[in-house]
Amino acid sequence: MTAGAVASELLEVACPMDLGWRYASGAAMERFLAGLRERRIEALRCGGCGRRYLPPRPLCGECRLPLDDWVPVAAEGTLEAWSIYHLPILDGRTGEPRPTPYGIGLVRLDGADTTLNHLLAETDPGRLRIGLRVRAVWREELRGALDDILHFEVAP
Amino acid sequence: MIVAGRVQIPFRYAAGAAASRFGVGLRDERRILGARCGGCGRVLCPPGPFCGRCGAAAGDPVAVGPGATLVAWTELPGRGTFALVRLDGADGALVHRLLEAVPEPRAGMRLRARFASERHGDIRDIEGFAAEGAGG
Numbered sequence: 001m002t003a004g005a006v007a008s009e010l011l012e013v014a015c016p017m018d019l020g021w022r023y024a025s026g027a028a029m030e031r032f033l034a035g036l037r038e039r040r041i042e043a044l045r046c047g048g049c050g051r052r053y054l055p056p057r058p059l060c061g062e063c064r065l066p067l068d069d070w071v072p073v074a075a076e077g078t079l080e081a082w083s084i085y086h087l088p089i090l091d092g093r094t095g096e097p098r099p100t101p102y103g104i105g106l107v108r109l110d111g112a113d114t115t116l117n118h119l120l121a122e123t124d125p126g127r128l129r130i131g132l133r134v135r136a137v138w139r140e141e142l143r144g145a146l147d148d149i150l151h152f153e154v155a156p
Numbered sequence: 157m158i159v160a161g162r163v164q165i166p167f168r169y170a171a172g173a174a175a176s177r178f179g180v181g182l183r184d185e186r187r188i189l190g191a192r193c194g195g196c197g198r199v200l201c202p203p204g205p206f207c208g209r210c211g212a213a214a215g216d217p218v219a220v221g222p223g224a225t226l227v228a229w230t231e232l233p234g235r236g237t238f239a240l241v242r243l244d245g246a247d248g249a250l251v252h253r254l255l256e257a258v259p260e261p262r263a264g265m266r267l268r269a270r271f272a273s274e275r276h277g278d279i280r281d282i283e284g285f286a287a288e289g290a291g292g
Contacts, residue, residue, distance in 0.1 A: 008177075009176060009180050010170065010171065010173065010176045011170075011171040011175070011176040011179045011277045011278070012168050012169065012170055012171065013168065013171050013175075013278045014167075014168050015167045015168070016165065016166055016167060017164070017165040017167055018162070018165075019163050019164075019165060020161070020162040021160070021161050021162070022158050022159070022160045022161075023158070023159055024157070024158060024159075025158070029159075030157040033157060034157075090163045090165065091163075092161045092163055095161075095163045095164050096164065097166065145159075146159075
């Protein structure tokens, strides 16, 4: 501190930032999202290696072949990895910090060969384990968006 | 299909001692405070903890403005006009908003700070600068 420079009060400056974005989903994602509106989950199967991609992508990461063979996938699957978050990161779906704790998991749905990164209803680490069976919980009013699946819950 | 999203990033930062004194002056007294450099005697505004030119610690607070001189400006379409203004009694200039009451800016013209009616202790407590004698 310098001579005569003691501040009577220390301030914090609030600078909230408003960030918006828009992106083109691409043809594969567009079909996938339209399916969600009817509770239909579809993966894209590679004609070369047979790998079934979910979420769908236009090209196979292994064979570089274009993908156009849609195959049905169940709304239930296996938990491949999970984590419980205690940091309220920003939720792009609501624009607000997400209340903690919440669970994130990699879910391999029956009929897919890749995993889907999604929210988990269960937040107790004692009740989560790799290999657990989980199922999708759907939004009441479907609108053809990624969050038509609200989260995954432990299958009974 | 277009996918849209939006987030609010709740950013706050500690102003530090020098900018806090500046903010309290704006908020409580509608006074613009600079700080005289203990080394070279320049009056810094907005004040920092040390002088950017000679590196000495900033010293005593000095009231500057609210009268000011326009140094330079630029128009941002849809966002208004932003200006470098030199406050009376300060060395160097600060960036702020030119209010609509300045229809034809020119370098060297006299301006006056207009304070916001609601003030929270930061640079936005000055609403902007208007031509001297323009009222407000």
